[in-house]
Amino acid sequence: MSKIIANYTSRRSFLKGASTLGALGVLAPSIFSPRFAQAAVNGEVLSGCHWGAFRAVVKDGRWTEVKPWEQDPHPSHQLAGVMDSVYSPSRIKYPMVRRAYLEKGRGADVEDRGSNDFVRVSWDKALDLVAQELKYAKATHGPRSVFTGTYGWKSAGKIHNSRSLLRRLINRGLQMPNVTHTGDYSTGASQVIMPHVIGTLEVYEQQTVWPVVVENTEVLVVWGADPIKTNQIDWLIADHDSYTYLEEFKKTGKKVICIDPLKSKTAEFMDAEWVQVKPQTDVALMLGMAHTLFVEELYDVDFMDEYTAGFDKFLPYLTGETDQTPKSAEWASEICGVPADKIKELARLFMGNRTMLTSGWSLQRQHHGEQPHWMLVTLASMLGQIGLPGGGFGLSYHYSNGGTPTSDGPALSGMNDGGAMEGSVSIPVARVVEMLERPGEEYDFNGTRYTFPDIKIAYWAGGNPFHHHQDRNRMIKAWQKLETVIVQDYQWTATARFADIVLPAASAYERNDIEAMGSYSNKATVAMKKIVDPVFEARSEYDIFVDLADRLGNKEAYTDGRDEMDWIRHYYEQAQKQAASKNLEMPAFEKFWEDGIVVHPVSQAAKEYVRYADFREDPLLEPLGTPTGKIEIYSKNIEKMGYDDCPPHPMWMEPLERLDGPDAKFPIHVNTGHPNDRLHSQLNGTILREGYAVADREPCMVNPKDAEARGIKSGDVIRIFNDRGQTLAGAIVSEDIMPNVIRLYEGGWYDPVEGGKIGSLCAYGDVNTLTPDLGTSKLAQGNCGHTVIADFEKFEGELPDVKVFTAPTNG
Amino acid sequence: MGKHETITFSNSDRSLVYRWLASFFTSEVKIETLESYSSPEGKALLDVFALAPELSSFTNQLSQMAQLPKEDYQTQVLDLATAYSRLFLGAGGAHSAPPYESAYYNEKGTLFQKPTADMNKLLQELGISIESSLKEPADHLGVQLNVLAEYIDREALAEASGDQASAHALHENQIWFLSNHLLNWVPSFCEGCKRFDPSGFYEQLAAALNTWLSMDLARLNEAGTTT
Known part of the structure; x- marks a missing residue:
């Protein structure tokens, strides 16, 4: 043995001579220090993030496992992506x-x-x-x-x-x-209009708490929201406590209605009735309900008198006295696609039961986005249940587990x-x-x-x-x-x-x-x-x-x-x-x-909190923060502004573009809802993507009718386009979305085939290549990320690589 | 020595080659690097490295670069740094060639995986650590090449002190390390460089490295089997 080694090492060095060169120290340096590495760190660390609290297992200085905090009632599957994001190849490593x-x-x-x-x-x-x-x-x-x-x-x-x-x-x-x-991209329109209407931001306020809803609400309406999906995250550290209450509500067997262009995770979870509504037409649908309540003399006249201001100025619009167009269920049906009888049935159902109208923010993230929540509050007022346990409306049950009782903590x-x-x-x-x-x-x-x-x-x-x-x-x-x-x-x-x-x-x-x-x-x-x-x-x-x-x-x-x-x-x-x-x-x-x-401990009072109960109890001593101290169905302040795109009472106004709208240039609405497997664009670069990508692209849900018309099947790459841009995506054909609507979640990383070039095709599926950039109105100037129509086709050309997520080539 | 003559490598040669190759992966080529290769000592060094056939096309390219007019160095260095950032630092997105064993350990290319842990353990066993100025995980290509150099140097030392058992073990370690920590992923890495290197420099470097690793493993096995 030794002889051979000796032979091997004793051969003439071809670098002999060269190895004495001073250059070697510079050109072939050693990168090691002759010392022991620091003692490796091992153990478990409790920490937290937008997706919840968790325990991180650390082995030899590496994070190797993530376990949800034991007291998290409904941990998010996205935690795996949180750990992965740290070691993701898409990390920025150096300045x-x-x-x-x-x-x-x-x-x-x-x-x-x-x-x-x-x-x-x-x-x-x-x-x-x-x-x-x-x-x-x-x-x-x-x-x-x-x-x-x-x-x-x-x-x-x-x-x-x-x-x-x-x-x-x-x-x-x-x-x-x-x-x-x-403001923000979440609630740009609502947080500006709501103070005029009801005196607070509303969108970030505590809701009538879930225990009260579970006990008292008879009809739970989820309008353009998907709390099962979006409550995975919190601006702070998520507690996920709303899931427990959603489960409890489900167990009661009481009615849940989801009004949405697609069948949400919540609709699925709650076994809810799914009412399909054409995107961006919620105000028309609400007006149709309000009109029904009015003409059938069902609405709560006393509530309107005592707690609201300006209903009399809204009524001539509702009845059509001002524009010769009664906002009847039939009129609404033409616009929103919900049958007139269904609209009337819903109005009567809401009126006849303790009804909680919960709404997401999608409704207001569109052109004239000030109107939907204003109209929702108007509708809820007509139902007369604001301030009653389990009745009224709520604009934050889907966000950061709103409605979970507030602790006494500082x-x-x-x-x-x-x-x-x-x-x-x-x-x-x-x-x-x-x-x-x-x-x-x-x-x-x-x-x-x-x-x-x-x-x-x-x-x-x-x-x-x-x-x-x-x-x-x-x-x-x-x-x-x-x-x-x-x-x-x-x-x-x-x-x-x-x-x-x-x-x-x-x-x-x-x-x-x-x-x-x-x-x-x-x-x-x-x-x-x-x-x-x-x-x-x-x-x-x-x-x-x-x-x-x-x-x-x-x-x-x-x-x-x-x-x-x-x-x-x-x-x-x-x-x-x-x-x-x-x-x-x-x-x-x-x-x-x-x-x-x-x-922190939670008091009994916190578990019984009813939003606007004080106001209902004594509207004079506990007035709202509006000029009249009441719910303003007509706002004199907004009237004074004189904006052509934000009238002084809620109104149906045609957006820039919509499905089946006048002069619609494209036949398809693109739903840009929040993703289920990441936080906006965060964690798109992690292993979670393996669970949802289609043909390596962002998935796009398509109704079978629209797919068939275009010769598309699940797994195909499609090109979605309009006059603003174009992107690829991977098709999922499903009955869970209504015809003429496709869903491409927001948050897919922009991956231009030609980096930096205006108009470039996005290889991955950034929906904002398609959306318009305009303010909701002069009032709020919120974004209109849901106002988008387009068309799509099977992609037949040479398929460009997705390259935005750093990954090895593996040869 | 003629160009086509078979050349042999001492262990000090081999460890030098490894450290020298590693240097191109642990940092960008700098103006001073090019200046060094244009100096008589640097030229001589490249001349001898060029005697190894698997390295010669790469050394030729380096020589040519060093012979550029000094005023062109800056642009040259920036071209290389841009390619380096795209290939190795993540700026190229998926059009890159991550220089980490972990990146090839799983399909998604996640870093700091088992290979990093294995390499950390290995460094600990060797009683060495990465210079604090190099902020790279232990499964970085440059670190791995230096580990091989370390084995080689230690074998030579053991040999010199007459510790044949250790020398033999260190010889076997090299065969094992080359097979299990380098040749298991460097060919894929090399392919990435070939596809995505906008400069051509790193493509040639990776190809030279890949061939050198295979040849060196063959030489080690040959030395082992003649026992």
Whole structure:
């Protein structure tokens, strides 16, 4: 043995001589340190995320298993994707700069954005560049030249709140008036109209709690919502407690009606009656019901007199006195496709039973989206059950487990933006592209004229506008106006691909934080302990922003002298003090951090909460926050605005386009509902996709009749197109969707066949290649993501690869 | 030595080749790298590497690059860095060639899987760790090539100190490591480079590496079977 080895190694070295070259140390360096690796970390860590609380099993420093928290009554299957997202090949690993930008500076070859030509730079270089751009913006363009709207579902956590941290950087670091956003893509229209109608945002308020609904509601209506699907997630940490109540309701055997163009998960789960309605025609359907209640003299006259204002001004419209068109069930049926008899039957059923009209936000995410919820409140008023146990309406049963009783626990506060400087402005969130297109020009919003700022730099941290914004092609063009785009994220989103400077943020599982569980229940306070170290060169949001503040010369003002753990302790102890004032004991911080969670008690009163019960009890002492103190079916404030697209009482108005609408250019409505297997675009890059992709594309549900007409079967790749754009998708042929409607979930990652090219075919299935970018009206300026018609065909050409999710080729 | 003459490799040669090949995967080619290869020492180094037939086309390409006018270095380096980012750092999306064994361990390409754990364990057994400046998991190609170099160096040391048993074990370790941690995925990786490298440089590098690994395994087996 030894001889052979000796022979082998004693042969003449062909590198003899060369190996003495000094160059070798540089050109063939060793990358090892002669020391033992650090002791491997093992164990189980309790943490939380939008999908719920969970225990992470860590083996030798790697996260290997995710187990739902034992007290989660209905864990989301998406947790598997949460773990996978950390080790996903689509992680941003290093700071990157777009090549043309690096070579030629800001504004270079902007039409090249999206073509994937990036070069790695050091953190120092990347942060120097960002700081330099911010200083340049301030020195050259002055106030309001940097956009920090950075909308999106940032990771949970009160400290590493990328949205607040970014604004804090502009406010305290750069010390320049900023430009941020107002409202959101979820409830843009409703949250502006509802304060006029009922005096609160409504969409983010606690609902009549589920125990009361289970006991008292006789007819549960789920209108354009799918709580079984969407309650998987919470803006904070999901508690999933609504599932228990949905199950209890189902067991009672009471009536559940789902009004929807497709058979939802909820309809399936609840064995509900499915009423098919043509998309975007809900107002007509509601008017038909209201008309029935009126002409049949069924509606609650006393309730209208005592609790509402302006019904008398609405009635002439309802009866057709003003426009010679009675909004009868027959009239409604022509528009919404629900048979007139069914409309009347539903109206009588609602009137004759304790009925809870729950609605999702899909209804208001469309052109004239202010009207549906206004009309829903009007209808609920006519039923006269608002403020009664289990009656009335609710706009948040599908979101963050709304309606789950609220605990006595303290509110947990978190990182703030440090105080915006005078002169800061905000725009309605979904007008971001129009802002880029029309700098210095005026626009209307909720009764006031504003001027669009002239933005030079956009900084996005923890958001993906190239998923959530409508009309992708128009957006790509508008983006070219920006001199510099900075994106900070933990995934190579489409937005990151359209950036100039890309910073790798740590995931929520690679840093310490603290968060509340349950947006409505406030069930617990959760320690979001770091599970594993950041991979590659990823850094926590806080550390990144602190280093930037330092480069801007204002580190102290930014940090207030606190590091990550100091902040966590700070907010915990604030909550602890608040709890003490309510005679509620919370453990010392050390104990909390060790246990990982404090669950708060729930009072009997909280389990019996009925929304608007106080108002119903005493409308004079407990008035609503509207000008009249009552439910405003006619709003004088809105009348004063004089908007042609938002009248002073709810009305049916033709949207920009709709299925079977006048002059409809395309025969198919595209339903852009929320996905069941991810959070908007989050987790699209994970193993969860294996469970739903069709032909490697985003699945698109098609009615058999429409499929047959086009020679399409399940598994085929289809091309969906209209005059705004085009995308591929994988067909699923199913009776669970009504004819002439197809469903392509929002959140599929934009994957242009020709990166950066306007009009390019999306290979994967981003529905926002098809949607229009317009405001709901001058009142709310919400987005209209559900206002879209198109056509589709079997894709016959050479099939382009899906390449947006990093994956190996496997030869 | 003639060009077509059979050449032989000492262990110090082999470990050098591994470390040298690894260097192209652990970081981008820099201007200083090109400058080094244009220096007399660097040229000499490439000349000798070129004696290995499996490496010669790659060294030729590198030599040509180094001979470019100095003012062209910047563009050249950026071309390579762009290709590097697309192929190895994720900028290319699925049109990439992830340099991690884990990426080929499952269909989806998830990183930090069993191969990472295996490599961590292996480094621990070897009593070494990755330099803190290199923020890569242990199943990165560059790390794996360095592990092989480490085995080779240790075999030479054992040999030199007369510890034949250890030398033999280390020899066997190389055969095992090449088969189970490199040749099990480098051919797929090589295919990715071939399909998606916009520069051609990494395609040639990966091809050279792939051939070198196969040849080296054959040489090791040959040395083993003559026992």
